[in-house]
Amino acid sequence: MLDNKTLNITIIILNWNGWKDTVECLESLYQIDYPHYNVIIVDNNSSNDSIKQIKEYCEGKSKLKSDFFEYNPTNKPLHILEITKTKSETVKIIDEFSNLPSNRKLILIKNDKNYGFAEGNNIGIKYALDNLNQRYILLLNNDTVVDQYFLNELIKAGDSCDNIGILGPTVYCYNDKTKIQSAGVKLYPKLGYQKFLGLNEIDNGQFKEITSVDYVQGCALLAKCEIFNEIGLLDTDYFLYWEETDWCFRAKNAGYHVVHVPNAKIWHKGSASSTNNDIIYYGTRNMFWFMKKNARKTHYIIFLVQFFSLRLWLQIGMYLIYYKTGLKGIYSFFNGIMNGLDT
Structure with missing residues (x-):
């Protein structure tokens, strides 16, 4: 178990009307075997009762069930730092909140409109960079469930080489736990075509080594903080989709490696080939x-x-x-x- 406080990380989860997915994701996060992290929920102005439901989960009123874990009531209630987007630009975190155990606190930023994936995450990233002391930032989709040791594996890989800047886990299908959705992505620049490595393959150990890829899925993207300072945030012009491709492309051009870490595992409800x-x-x-x-x-x-x-x-x-x-x-x-x- 890692215990170095310099290895703080901030996990940013974007929510828009998806509180059921979000609270399942949160519960899996609060059971990970990693000691020092902060969780930020950025709500993109949900039109349903997402805020209310997330608060009730934090109060211990939503005893959810999942095939991936047993609900843990012992870390409830969670302490919530609730702020608006405007206040997120000025409100600082007090020591009393900072000193709480990682699995006993949540930062909730409420946006005034739906800013999309890129800007919604950027709001959380800016707040983290300005207020939290972390070496890494993880962008995590709300429709994911994480393995207990996924962060340990990602951090261990990231710390193994200074040139590794962005890392992604093996992403499995939520409804078929051994079926791979992505083991990194290869980009064919002459075709504008993306190939999800391992898509729909059953995991038989074919991905064993940490491997350089063109980019990793935005549903779980871990980045060293210095990259944001060097190349900037996600490009908000995209609004939705291709923004993580663009960001990884810029990071690689700046000299960083993007890698897939096979022993880090998450499960994702979203499909790599949706038809919406x-x-x-x-x-x-x-x-x-x-x-x-x-x-x-x-x-x-x-x-x-x-x-x-x-x-x-x-x-x-x-x-x-x-x-x-x-x-x-x-x-x-x-x-x-x-x-x-x-x-």
Whole structure:
């Protein structure tokens, strides 16, 4: 068990109307075998009773059940530092709160609108950098459940090499505990194509070594704090999707390694191939934005040629026949293309 107080980390979880997922994620976090961490929930102006439900969980009133853990009542109630986005820019943490055990406290930042994934996380990151003493920041999706030792494995890998800047765990499917969703991601820059390594494979030990990858999923991304100071925060223009790809790309260009740590494990409810119309739109639009921003000119031309000559038609067929999105999905796809080209 690690016990060095210099290894503090801050965990940032974004919530938008997803309190059921969030409290399950929180409960798994508060049972990890890591001694020094802070948890920040950033609520993106939820329109339901998420704030109320999260508070009731902290008070010990929500004795949730999960296939991944047994509910632990002994660390309840949790002490909550509740602030608005505006106050998050000025409110400081008092020593009394800072000195509480890691599993007895929660920082809750309430946004005044839905800022999306990138800016929502940036609000939490800014607060952490200004107010908390940490070496690492972890971005964690609210629809995840974590293994008891996942942070130990990530930190151990991060501390093994100064050039390692960003790390990600093995991400498993929530509903099939041994099926891999991602063991890091490979990016094909000439195609604007992302390959989720290990996608839908059963874990038979095929990923054994810490491996360099192009990026790791934003559902669980651990970064050393100096990277934020060097390359900046997530690009808010993306709003949703491709922002972690862009950020890892910038980190690699700055000389940092991005790695997958196989022994660090989490389970993720979200699918790597969702068909929601907003996901289709933002995924398509932001692919074009990423390529225009980051690809070499020749690579961008190759991307456009292959996309409009082949990939366009393949994706239309996939949306209509395989995913059965109907015309709304096709509209989202073309709208994403047009807005992606127009910027």
